[in-house]
Amino acid sequence: MTTLLQEPTPRTRPGGGARGRLGTAVLAVGLLTAAFNLRIGVASVGPVLSDIQADLGLSEIVVSLLTTIPVVAFGAFAFVTPALSRRLGLHRLLGATMLALATGIALRLQPGLAGLFVGTVVIGASIAIANVIMPTAIKRDFSHHVGLMMGLYATALSVGAAVAAGATVPLLSLVGGGWRPTLGLWAIPALLAFLVLLPQLRHTPVRDPRTHDVADAPSPAGEPTVRALTRDPVAIAVTALMGLQSMSFYAALTWVPTLFQDAGMNAHSAGWMLSYSALLGIAASLVTPALARRTRPTWLPVAVAVALTGSAFAGLAAAPLSAAYVWMTVLGLGQGASLSLSLTYIVWRSPDARHTGHVSMMAQGFGYLMAGLGPIGLGALHTATRSWSIPLMALIGLLVLQLWAGVLASRERHVLGVHG
Numbered sequence: 223m224t225t226l227l228q229e230p231t232p233r234t235r236p237g238g239g240a241r242g243r244l245g246t247a248v249l250a251v252g253l254l255t256a257a258f259n260l261r262i263g264v265a266s267v268g269p270v271l272s273d274i275q276a277d278l279g280l281s282e283i284v285v286s287l288l289t290t291i292p293v294v295a296f297g298a299f300a301f302v303t304p305a306l307s308r309r310l311g312l313h314r315l316l317g318a319t320m321l322a323l324a325t326g327i328a329l330r331l332q333p334g335l336a337g338l339f340v341g342t343v344v345i346g347a348s349i350a351i352a353n354v355i356m357p358t359a360i361k362r363d364f365s366h367h368v369g370l371m372m373g374l375y376a377t378a379l380s381v382g383a384a385v386a387a388g389a390t391v392p393l394l395s396l397v398g399g400g401w402r403p404t405l406g407l408w409a410i411p412a413l414l415a416f417l418v419l420l421p422q423l424r425h426t427p428v429r430d431p432r433t434h435d436v437a438d439a440p441s442p443a444g445e446p447t448v449r450a451l452t453r454d455p456v457a458i459a460v461t462a463l464m465g466l467q468s469m470s471f472y473a474a475l476t477w478v479p480t481l482f483q484d485a486g487m488n489a490h491s492a493g494w495m496l497s498y499s500a501l502l503g504i505a506a507s508l509v510t511p512a513l514a515r516r517t518r519p520t521w522l523p524v525a526v527a528v529a530l531t532g533s534a535f536a537g538l539a540a541a542p543l544s545a546a547y548v549w550m551t552v553l554g555l556g557q558g559a560s561l562s563l564s565l566t567y568i569v570w571r572s573p574d575a576r577h578t579g580h581v582s583m584m585a586q587g588f589g590y591l592m593a594g595l596g597p598i599g600l601g602a603l604h605t606a607t608r609s610w611s612i613p614l615m616a617l618i619g620l621l622v623l624q625l626w627a628g629v630l631a632s633r634e635r636h637v638l639g640v641h642g
Contacts, residue, residue, distance in 0.1 A: 295346025388497025503558025524628030530556030
């Protein structure tokens, strides 16, 4: 079974030299710039989903695959990250994912269905690998500032989602109203992230003379196995929380604009509502890790996040337009807090970077495979019932399970009973 990182000395370069304050700051900016791109490829699709469906003549279930495929890819390709990181090293692999992400977005410019769906798979694979790398890199390079960096990381994810959701429809007018070139514009931030990461990529990686693996890469010695983690209650709880909160997040990301349009809202306003919600998620993502560290009982932040999200779904089912800003406010706060908590527990429940890598792979691998059911499941329920009430009630039911997983994940203990 493949494994992830060995624990290196904090604040060291891949090549082994000491990293000063400037180098650490540049690394932090590079990681956060990359994180900004990790939801854009999915969040930009929701606001133009109706355009894509009308242009290509797709059913609701088929068109929902455009947001389901990346989420499933987040899970499936998470498991290849250890092998790739051994060959390239963490930072070089992260740079490669940004180039691959830009390529996948550009493929959507090709006419027909093939380019659209192949590009979507490439986007999902690129993000999957980066998803696993990020918590591991933060635990390794910023071990004394984990709460701050995880808050900033979750915030960068939310900012990217907010910008993509809010700017995609206005960008339509800049490119003549075509959804393909509009989606293609989102390759530019990925290329910029690659440029910001270049200082980390120019160093020739040091390799182990026995294994020829890169120095900042996996080591099979003394590592926890996935098999052991799949039997560990802490790792299972963290994985379940990641999967369940992601399921509701991507279901809402995909279908909330369509829900508003079905209720009579225009496409521009529907896209703005999603962006507005994501903006509130930014604030929640930033402050939640620090608040959760100090709050007692430890499960209270999880319960508040679930309650906010459930209130939003109930309101959208009952009266989507009469209090749209209220529902999207509490949805943004609830989902932003849930995302930040699920990512932070990956790090907090791991005693070191080696375990963080494995927990990250398991939580995001299995978790996102589970989350892929959200968009397509919500679309199928809507097709079957011709309403949004029953699909939204189903999401509320899943929140009960999310609360259970979050309460277990919030307990202050490490995976496999390891002491940090």
